[in-house]
Structures are given as structure tokens and as C-alpha cells.
Amino acid sequence: MSALAETGKPFGQRLQSALGDAVIGGLIAFLLFSLLLGLRMVDKVTGLTLEPRPWLLITAVAIVFFGRLLLSLFVWQAEYPITKPFAKFFTREPFDRRDLIVLGSVAAISGVMLLFRNPIYSLFAIPILLFLGLGSLRRLIVYFFPDLPYARIFVTVGLLFAIFFPLSTYFLEKTFHLGLPLRYWFDLAILVLTYIMLGWGLNIVVGLAGLLDLGYVAFYAVGAYTFALLATHFGLGFWICLPVAGAVAALWGIILGFPVLRLRGDYLAIVTLAFGEIIRIVLLNWTEVTNGPNGVSGIPKPTFFGLPFTPIAAGGGETFSSFFGLKYDPLQGIIFLYYVILALALFTNLVTLRLRRLPVGRAWEAMREDEIACRSLGINTTVTKLTAFATGALFGGLAGSFFATRQGFISPESFTFIESAIILAIVVLGGMGSQLGVAIAAIVMVGGFEALRHTDWLEEIFGPDFDPSLYRMLLFGAAMVAIMVWRPRGLVAARDPTITLGEARAIPPDLVKEGRA
Amino acid sequence: MRPWQYDPLLKVGHLTMRFGGLTAVDNVTFQVARRDITALIGPNGAGKTTVFNCITGFYKPTEGTVELRQPGPHDFRLERMDDHDINSVARVARTFQNIRLFQGMTVLENLMVAQHSMLWPASGYTVGALLGIGGFVKAQNEAVEFACHWLERVGLLARADEAAGGLPYGDQRKLEIARAMCTRPLLLCLDEPAAGLNARESDGLNELLFSIRERDGISILLIEHDMSVVMRISDHIVVLDYGKKIADATPEEIRNDPSVIAAYLGVPDDELAEVEREVHL
Numbered sequence: 001m002s003a004l005a006e007t008g009k010p011f012g013q014r015l016q017s018a019l020g021d022a023v024i025g026g027l028i029a030f031l032l033f034s035l036l037l038g039l040r041m042v043d044k045v046t047g048l049t050l051e052p053r054p055w056l057l058i059t060a061v062a063i064v065f066f067g068r069l070l071l072s073l074f075v076w077q078a079e080y081p082i083t084k085p086f087a088k089f090f091t092r093e094p095f096d097r098r099d100l101i102v103l104g105s106v107a108a109i110s111g112v113m114l115l116f117r118n119p120i121y122s123l124f125a126i127p128i129l130l131f132l133g134l135g136s137l138r139r140l141i142v143y144f145f146p147d148l149p150y151a152r153i154f155v156t157v158g159l160l161f162a163i164f165f166p167l168s169t170y171f172l173e174k175t176f177h178l179g180l181p182l183r184y185w186f187d188l189a190i191l192v193l194t195y196i197m198l199g200w201g202l203n204i205v206v207g208l209a210g211l212l213d214l215g216y217v218a219f220y221a222v223g224a225y226t227f228a229l230l231a232t233h234f235g236l237g238f239w240i241c242l243p244v245a246g247a248v249a250a251l252w253g254i255i256l257g258f259p260v261l262r263l264r265g266d267y268l269a270i271v272t273l274a275f276g277e278i279i280r281i282v283l284l285n286w287t288e289v290t291n292g293p294n295g296v297s298g299i300p301k302p303t304f305f306g307l308p309f310t311p312i313a314a315g316g317g318e319t320f321s322s323f324f325g326l327k328y329d330p331l332q333g334i335i336f337l338y339y340v341i342l343a344l345a346l347f348t349n350l351v352t353l354r355l356r357r358l359p360v361g362r363a364w365e366a367m368r369e370d371e372i373a374c375r376s377l378g379i380n381t382t383v384t385k386l387t388a389f390a391t392g393a394l395f396g397g398l399a400g401s402f403f404a405t406r407q408g409f410i411s412p413e414s415f416t417f418i419e420s421a422i423i424l425a426i427v428v429l430g431g432m433g434s435q436l437g438v439a440i441a442a443i444v445m446v447g448g449f450e451a452l453r454h455t456d457w458l459e460e461i462f463g464p465d466f467d468p469s470l471y472r473m474l475l476f477g478a479a480m481v482a483i484m485v486w487r488p489r490g491l492v493a494a495r496d497p498t499i500t501l502g503e504a505r506a507i508p509p510d511l512v513k514e515g516r517a
Numbered sequence: 518m519r520p521w522q523y524d525p526l527l528k529v530g531h532l533t534m535r536f537g538g539l540t541a542v543d544n545v546t547f548q549v550a551r552r553d554i555t556a557l558i559g560p561n562g563a564g565k566t567t568v569f570n571c572i573t574g575f576y577k578p579t580e581g582t583v584e585l586r587q588p589g590p591h592d593f594r595l596e597r598m599d600d601h602d603i604n605s606v607a608r609v610a611r612t613f614q615n616i617r618l619f620q621g622m623t624v625l626e627n628l629m630v631a632q633h634s635m636l637w638p639a640s641g642y643t644v645g646a647l648l649g650i651g652g653f654v655k656a657q658n659e660a661v662e663f664a665c666h667w668l669e670r671v672g673l674l675a676r677a678d679e680a681a682g683g684l685p686y687g688d689q690r691k692l693e694i695a696r697a698m699c700t701r702p703l704l705l706c707l708d709e710p711a712a713g714l715n716a717r718e719s720d721g722l723n724e725l726l727f728s729i730r731e732r733d734g735i736s737i738l739l740i741e742h743d744m745s746v747v748m749r750i751s752d753h754i755v756v757l758d759y760g761k762k763i764a765d766a767t768p769e770e771i772r773n774d775p776s777v778i779a780a781y782l783g784v785p786d787d788e789l790a791e792v793e794r795e796v797h798l
Contacts, residue, residue, distance in 0.1 A: 351647070358653075359629075359636040360643045362622075366630040367618035375572060377700055378612070378634040380606030387643070497623045499661070500678045511682035512621030 018072035026065035033060045049493050089135030091144060107132055109502045127225030133284075149323040155436060162342055165191055166335045186334045190341055190406060192401055192446045197345040199426040199438040204352055206424065207433035208361065209388035210368025211260075212269040212512065215276025216423050218256070219249040221283060221415035223400025228296040228410050229289070238302035238405050242398060249397020250390040252279075257389035261382055264371075275422055283412040293409025299404050301333060302340055309333030328405065337406055344402060348395045349435055355391070366499075369513050429483055431490025433512070449476065519766075521550035521753050524738045525586065525707030527609075532764055533582035534567050541567040543760040544581070549704065549753075553732055554737045556747045560780055565740045566614060568757070569708055572738075573611045579630070585609065585704065605634035606705035612693045614709045614740075617753035620682025624673055624692055627681050628664035629657075631699035636660055669694040671725060687718040694725065696734075704730065707739040711746045719743065723750050749774065756780065 026416075039050050039058035074082040085099035094104075110125040110132075166186055173180050198220065205213045228244040230236045259272050283290045290296065301309060307320040309329045321328040354359040364385045366374050374381055404410050423444065428443030452472045489495065493509035525548035534542040542564040549555045557565050570576040572583050572595060583595040585607050605607050618654040619627050623784065629636070632717040639656030640646035665730045668674040671691040676684065681692060690710060697705055710726075711719050723746065729735050741747045747768070756764040758780040764771055771777055 143626050162683050334560060354647060355643070358643055359633050362626060363633055363637075365626075366633075369621055372575070373617040373619065375575075375600045375614070376604060376611050376617075376628070377631045377696070378601050380599075380601045397697050412691070416691045440674050453680060496767055497626060497678065499625060499657075500623070501625060501661075501665070502678050505678060507621055507623065507680040508683070511680045 003389075014073065014077050016022060017263065018069055021072050022065050022069035025080050026061050027070040029061045029064035030057070031094060033057055035233050053178070058250060061226070079289040085171075086131070086135075087132075087382070089139060092146075098206070103132065136510075148418075151436065158439075162193075166338050170331060170335060178488065183329060183334065186331070186338055188332070188447070188450055190338050191450075192443055193341040193345050194403060194406075195423065195426060195446045196346050196442040197341065197399045197402075198396060198423045199430065199442045200348045201392050201399065201426050201437050202423050203430075203435065204355075204364070205388050205392035206427050207282065207431075207438075208352075208356065209364040209369065209390060210271070211385065212265065213389075213392070214269045214273035214417075214420055214424065215279075216254070216272075216392070216396055217415045217420040218276040218279035219253060219396030220400040220403065220419065221279050221412070222249045222252050223397030224399070224404040224410050224415070225283060225290060225400075228299045228404045231300050231404075232298060233298055238300065238401070242244060242401050242516065245401035246394045246397045250394040253391075253393025254386050256393075257386040261385055271369075273417070276417060279413050280415050283415070290412075290470075293411060295409055295413070297409040300412065301406050301408070302336070302405055304336060309336060339401075341402055341406075344398055348398075351395075356472065360384070360387055362498060374513040423483075427481065429480065429490055433490040434490065434492040437492030448479070452476070519753075521548050521553060524551065526551045527738070528573065528582070528584040528586065529568070530581065530582040532571055532577060532586065533579050534564070534571055535579045538601045542571065542578075542624065542757075542762050545757065545760070545762045547762060547765055549736055551736055552734055553752040554726060554730055554750050556751035557700055557738065557757065558709075558742070558744075558747055558754060559763075561614050562759075563757040564778075565757055566708060567760075567791040569611065569740060570737075571596070572603075573706060574598060574603040585701070591719050594721060604700055604702070608703045609706065610697035610700045610704070612690075612697050612708055612710060613710065616686075616689045616693050618681040618689055618693055618696070620680065622681060623678050624668065625661070625664055625677040625685070627692060627696050628667060628699045629660060631696045632660045632663065634700065636747070648704045664699060664758055667698055670728070671695045671722075685716050687749055687753065690714060690718075690722070691725065694729075695770065698729065701717045702792045703735060705735055705737045707737065707738050707741075709742060719746060722746075726750055733783040 001376045017482060030478075034057060039061055040053055042049055042051045048427055080098060082102060085102045086094065087098060096466050098467070105127060110128045113121040113125040114129070154170055166189070169182060169185065171178060172178060172184055198216070198350070202216045203218075205211050205216070205396065206217050223245040226248045227238070230241045230244065232237070256272065256275050258361040263271055284293055286292070301307070307323050309320050309330075309332055311319070311321075313319045313322075319328070320326075320332060326332070352361075363374065363379050364387075366377075366379065367381060367384050367388075371381055372385070403414070407414075426445055427438055427444065430439070431437030449472070452475060483491070489509045489512075493512070494506035495509070496506055496511045497504055527549040529548070530546050532542055532545045545564075545568060547555075559565050562686065566700035567576065571578040573677065574595060578596050579644060581596070585593040585595055587593070587607075593603075595603050595607060596611070598607060604611075617674070619630060620700060622630070636653075636656055637643075640653045642647075643650040660794070665677070667675060668677055671694065673684075673688060673692060673695070674690070681689065693706075694710065697707075707726075709746050711722055714722060726737055726739075727750065730737060738749075749767055754764070754766060754768055754770060755762060756774075756777050763776045763780055768776065775795075
């Protein structure tokens with residue numbers, strides 16, 4: 001792109017270089033797509049035959065050719081890139097007349113497209129109009145209240161929403177009988193909160209200490225199995241086992257920590273990846289203890305100070321509903337689970353925020369920035385690394401324990417590498433070291449995955465044969481690529497200082513090291 | 518006996534460091550006197566930084582001893598200690614040739630990290646401070662005060678809340694020295710502190726080093742290429758060439774030492790044999 005930024009040249013010259021660039025792009029597209037799209041294997045009576053699909057190929061190549069040509073002319077080489085007015089929605093720069101003309105005409109065209117009531121037109125018009133509307137709203141708010149502490153307001157509103165969401169929706173439903181899918185909402189919220197907690201736990205290892213850990217799910221599994229086995233073999237309850245599971249996971253964090261003390265970057269990632277797999281395979285094959293692939297079932301639910309969330313208490317005692325004189329409702333137990341995971345996640349967050357301001361947290365961050373300098377300043381990096389692994393593993397274990405009690409059944413299936421990858425993706429996309437970023441990324445990733453299940457509207461556009469769930473991973477991957485292109489250091493990449501003499505100012509992301517060294 | 522041999526703070530004895538077949542440091546012996554500024558000089562590749570790395574524990578020497586003699590009865594054998602203990606227990610601090618600051622942390626945070634060995638026990642190894650027991654707040658306030666003292670001395674107090682990586686080069690050099698001083702050392706090892714500084718910054722650095730010696734009573738061992746700096750500030754100079762010590766004397770003597778001049782400038786071929794005889798090669 002930068003090589004093409006030859007502004008200020010006469011139009012003829014720009015057209016020439018743009019055309020050359022588009023031809024190269026088209027050629028590459030042709031080479032790539034000629035086999036991928038241009039030919040199709042068909043199973044005929046005579047055997048497998050190749051069926052050429054020239055029109056599909058031509059369309060794809062034409063899209064690349066004209067797309068690149070237009071982008072060259074109007075964005076990359078243009079004196080005034082056509083994307084600039086849109087980018088201005090994210091800044092505080094004033095709009096000039098040119099911007100208003102561009103934005104106005106785009107809005108008008110989108111509006112006209114909507115009038116046709118054609119689903120494909122709407123697919124393009126609705127996101128554009130949404131973007132314009134939300135962008136204008138943002139600019140208006142920033143214009144009228146330029147100095148509000150937006151981040152703090154955002155966090156407060158988010159926290160209040162998280163606290164009151166289940167109770168308020170529950171009472172709305174009970175009072176007005178709206179037929180809300182509460183069960184589904186609560187389950188999804190619990191899932192999102194579990195991933196937020198896991199993200200925050202891994203953030204200690206990857207984001208703060210800079211140790212790339214691809215096997216985090218191992219600690220999640222250790223926590224889950226610790227609780228499940230203690231509960232099923234010894235009849236212990238959730239609240240007793242929770243700290244035990246955390247401690248056992250932390251111990252395993254230290255056990256993993258020792259062999260990898262001398263490893264960095266890619267090598268560390270490979271060994272942690274292997275560790276994750278070892279734990280899973282042991283769980284799978286140590287049948288006498290873990291019951292192998294059949295998993296452990298009958299894991300008890302947590303109780304509210306000894307009051308179970310069941311219709312009738314097993315021993316004939318009080319249940320939650322009978323004690324408080326409520327009508328039994330299975331949703332009560334789910335709401336309680338929601339508050340348990342919310343409390344666990346907030347606990348993780350508070351401890352992490354506090355640790356960052358203690359010597360150990362500063363040593364973690366210093367180790368991420370420069371390990372050799374750390375050692376020259378008398379910091380024992382062995383201890384520092386092990387504490388990071390142990391603390392991260394502790395929260396993973398707590399989350400695992402919660403996972404076991406919520407599911408009531410666990411098997412090694414739940415602790416595959418993809419879980420580690422998702423948790424790591426949450427941390428990386430959110431911005432390594434940023435608590436808020438990790439929370440947003442978890443909501444977007446897990447919630448977004450879920451939203452892609454409800455893509456019936458895509459069927460309306462592309463016809464009934466279209467199965468949108470097949471394209472979930474494609475859309476997901478595209479979204480991740482987009483975030484990495486536009487925000488390579490994650491959604492919230494700036495770092496907050498842990499101690500200041502004057503007013504705290506965030507540290508620009510390009511100075512902060514990433515968790516590689 | 519030379520003055521620096523009576524009661525040295527650091528005694529390096531027969532230090533040898535081999536990397537495979539390469540002998541980077543060959544049987545080097547020298548002393549660093551208390552409250553002296555000792556310079557370690559030599560042409561590129563002479564093994565100066567290797568000696569530094571052996572003293573500060575980043576390399577384990579192949580042979581030889583590195584002895585740090587405390588004011589009290591304690592002596593430390595640095596060649597047997599871990600690198601972080603050399604700083605926190607034996608109290609030897611160092612800086613690096615290519616500045617190694619924590620770039621994404623603020624200036625003040627850099628100095629707080631430097632006081633880790635003091636703050637880490639004060640925080641009750643984290644558990645106490647998490648539960649709010651113990652005097653962590655008091656210890657942290659003292660640490661901030663000490664950091665501010667050093668920021669004032671290097672003239673960076675106004676930039677305490679800025680990211681260290683955003684400082685100009687000269688300030689980063691000074692901050693690295695302040696950070697080393699925040700570990701409360703007895704011996705400060707500086708690896709090319711004047712590299713890349715302009716004349717005025719270099720004068721400021723000299724002032725700072727003098728004040729560290731006079732006010733804080735700390736011995737300084739430094740590697741430096743800038744001869745004007747070396748000759749002006751050092752009390753004692755050790756010259757290395759190809760891993761061997763070729764001279765160990767006061768600045769005046771070094772200035773007139775033919776072997777040093779030969780090592781730095783080279784000599785014409787016809788005089789080589791004569792010079793070699795002088796240098797006892």
C-alpha cells in the first residue's frame with residue numbers, strides 16, 4: 001500500500017500504475033482460483049470427471065481486478081482517500097464539505113437500496129447505515145461531552161448490567177410472562193463469564209509475565225477433575241473443593257513451570273502445548289481413576305449456604321425454595337450459578353489488579369519487558385516465572401471446578417487444544433495485559449460464535465439451500481484477520497501504569513512488549 | 518604496591534573465560550579500590566564486556582576468582598553466585614551497553630522494579646500485602662521517595678510518569694544508571710555509559726559519576742571507549758587487548774604506555790618485534 005501512495009501525480013500516471021497493479025492482482029487471483037474455483041470434481045456414471053466453471057472464475061478474477069483498481073484510484077493513490085470520512089468517525093477531527101458530500105451520498109444510496117426490499121441490497125445497506133448512525137452518535141456525544149471518563153463509564157455500566165441482568169430479566173418474565181428464552185440467555189451468560197475468567201487467568205501468564213502458554217486448558221482440566229473426583233469419591237461439596245481444586249491446579253502450574261524455566265517464545269509455546277495434551281491423554285487413558293473417555297458424571301451442584309437448588313432435599317431437609325418460601329423453579333439454580341461465576345470472575349479480576357500493583361506483578365511485567373535486565377536488578381526470575389504460572393493455573397483450576405459443577409458431567413472431550421486456542425485468542429485479541437480488553441474479546445468471541453448460530457436471515461438472502469452454520473468458522477477467521485490488521489496489538493492495547501506521581505497517563509502500545517520473549 | 522591493591526573492594530584473580538576454542542578473557546587479574554572510579558578499556562573485541570558479564574554473573578568464568586570484599590566480615594565469591602544474588606545479596610549493580618530499560622513501563626515503575634529485593638519481602642511475599650498485613654505501604658512509600666531522590670539527581674523527576682521507551686537517548690542512559698543505583702549497590706558497573714552522548718550530556722554524566730563516588734561512597738567500574746571521559750574521571754585504568762591485561766596503572770601512566778598505544782593505534786611492521794619485546798608477548 002505504502003509503495004503505491006504516490007499522491008500528487010497526474011491522473012494519467014496514477015491510472016497507469018493502478019492498472020498495472022490491478023493486472024498483477026488479477027493474474028495472481030487467476031492462478032489461485034483457476035484450480036480452486038475454476039474446476040470442480042463431479043461424480044458421474046462414467047466416473048469422476050472435471051467440470052469447468054468458467055463464469056465463477058471470471059467473476060472472482062473480475063472482483064479482484066476491479067476491486068484493486070478502484071481501491072488504488074480512490075484510496076491508496078487518491079489525494080483524498082474515499083475512506084477518510086469514515087475513519088473520521090473514530091477521531092475528533094472536524095468534517096469538511098468533501099466528507100459531508102461523500103457520507104451524504106453513501107447514506108442516500110443505502111437508503112434507496114433499502115427501498116427495493118431486496119434482501120441482498122439490505123445486506124449491504126443495513127450495515128452501512130448502522131455504521132453511519134452509530135458513528136454520528138459517537139461524534140455527537142464526544143462533541144457535547146468531550147471530557148467524560150468514557151472507559152470508566154463503560155466499565156461501570158457493564159458491571160451494573162452484569163450484576164442486575166439475571167434478576168431483572170427473571171422478575172420481568174415472572175411479572176409480565178413475556179416468553180423470554182431466559183434459560184438460554186443465562187446459559188450463554190454463564191459460558192461467556194467462564195471464558196472471561198479463563199481469559200483473565202491466562203492474561204496473568206501471557207499478558208503480564210509474557211510467557212506464551214498454549215496448554216492453559218490443562219489447568220482447567222485439573223481443576224475440573226479434582227472437584228469431580230473429590231465429589232464423586234468422597235462426597236465433598238463444591239465450596240470445600242473449590243479452594244482445593246485451585247491449589248491442586250496451582251501446584252500443577254509449578255510442576256509445569258520447572259521444566260520450562262529456561263525456554264522462551266516458540267519453544268515455551270511448544271512445551272506448554274505438549275503439557276496440555278499430556279494431561280488430556282492421561283485423563284483419557286487412566287481409566288481406573290478418571291473413568292477414561294466415559295468421563296465423570298453425577299457431579300453435585302453448589303449449594304446456597306447448605307441449601308440445595310432442588311425440588312425436594314435429598315435428606316428431607318430444607319431446600320432453597322422451601323427455606324425462602326418461594327415456588328420451586330429450575331431457573332433459580334441457574335441464576336445462582338450465574339452469580340457464582342460472576343463472583344469468581346470478579347475475584348480473578350480484583351486479585352490481578354491488586355497483584356499488578358505489588359512487587360510480584362511489577363516483576364512479571366518487567367520480565368515481559370526484559371528478562372536480562374530483571375536479573376541484573378536482583379529479581380529471581382525462577383521464582384517470578386513460577387508464581388506467574390501458579391497464579392494463572394490457580395484461576396484456571398477455579399474456573400474448571402465451576403465448569404464441572406455446572407455441567408454435572410465432564411470428560412476429556414471438553415479439554416482439547418481448541419479450548420486453549422480460544423482462550424489464547426481472547427487474550428491476544430483483547431490486548432495482552434488489558435483486563436477490559438480481555439472481557440470485551442471474550443464477549444465478542446463467545447457471544448459472536450453464538451450469534452452466528454442464529455443466522456437464519458442469511459438463508460433469506462442466499463436462498464433456502466444456504467446453510468449459514470457452515471460458514472461460521474470462515475466468518476470467524478475473517479473477523480480475526482480484520483482485527484489483527486487494524487488493531488494488531490488487540491482491542492485495548494495501551495498499558496496503564498501501576499504507580500504514578502502525578503496524573504496517570506496510558507502508555508502507548510508500541511512501547512509495550514508483547515508476550516513473546 | 519599500588520594504592521588500589523591495599524584494601525580493594527573487588528578482586529578479580531586469574532579470570533579466564535573460554536567459549537569453545539576461543540579464549541575471550543585470558544588470565545586477567547586486577548583490583549577495584551573502594552571509592553575509586555576504575556576504567557576497563559581496550560580495543561573492540563578485547564573482552565571487556567565478557568569480564569563484566571563474569572563479574573555480574575551472566576557468565577560463569579571457566580577459571581579464576583571474583584571476590585567482593587564487603588566492609589564487614591562478609592566476603593562474596595561472585596563466580597559461585599547466581600546473577601540475581603550478585604545484585605541483591607552482594608550488591609553489585611550494572612548497566613548494559615545497549616540500554617536495557619523496561620520500555621513499556623514508566624520511569625518511576627522502572628525504579629520501583631529495581632527495588633524489588635527490598636519490596637518483595639516487605640510485601641510479605643505478596644500474601645501479606647494481599648491480605649493487608651505487614652508494612653507494605655510504608656515500604657512502598659520509602660521506595661517511591663528513594664526513586665524520586667534518584668530521579669532528581671539525574672534530572673528526570675518531571676518525566677517520572679512517562680514511558681521509559683519514549684525518553685530521549687541521553688535520558689535513557691541516565692535512567693539506567695539511576696535504576697542501577699536504586700538497587701543500593703556497593704559497586705556500580707557501567708558498560709559504556711557515555712556511548713552515543715553528546716559533549717554536554719557527557720559532561721553531565723561525569724558530574725553524576727563523581728557525585729555517586731563522593732556523596733554515596735560507591736565504587737564504580739566502567740567500560741568506556743571515549744578516552745577524554747576515561748582520562749578525566751578515572752583514578753585507575755585497566756587495559757585489555759585480545760583478552761589479556763596489558764596495562765594496569767593511573768591515567769597518566771596509561772597515556773604514555775607504549776603497549777597501550779600500540780594496541781590502540783597499531784605499529785608499523787618494522788617496529789613490531791621491538792614493541793612485542795617491550796610488551797613481553
